[in-house]
Amino acid sequence: MKDYRTAIPESVDIWLDIEAAATGKDKAAIGREVLAAWAKDRFHAHKVAVRKLQANGMQPELFGEDAEDDGIARKQAARGGR
Numbered sequence: 698m699k700d701y702r703t704a705i706p707e708s709v710d711i712w713l714d715i716e717a718a719a720t721g722k723d724k725a726a727i728g729r730e731v732l733a734a735w736a737k738d739r740f741h742a743h744k745v746a747v748r749k750l751q752a753n754g755m756q757p758e759l760f761g762e763d764a765e766d767d768g769i770a771r772k773q774a775a776r777g778g779r
Contacts, residue, residue, distance in 0.1 A: 713724040747757040
């Protein structure tokens with residue numbers, strides 16, 4: 698386990714209190730469950746994105762890179778434009 702602390706709005710803290718009272722769980726446990734569900738959802742979205750990009754002939758790379766050129770333009774620029 699890693700220790701992760703952050704500020705949250707008062708309304709979120711109140712909802713964590715409500716959920717803790719309703720379920721008998723610790724607020725931190727509820728926060729861990731919420732973050733785990735979010736991470737699982739993002740991982741699924743990433744897998745869907747990779748499949749869609751590959752299905753459309755694009756190289757999935759980190760965001761901010763030019764995925765469409767598959768690195769060819771960068772390689773050519775590094776060789777002096779050949």
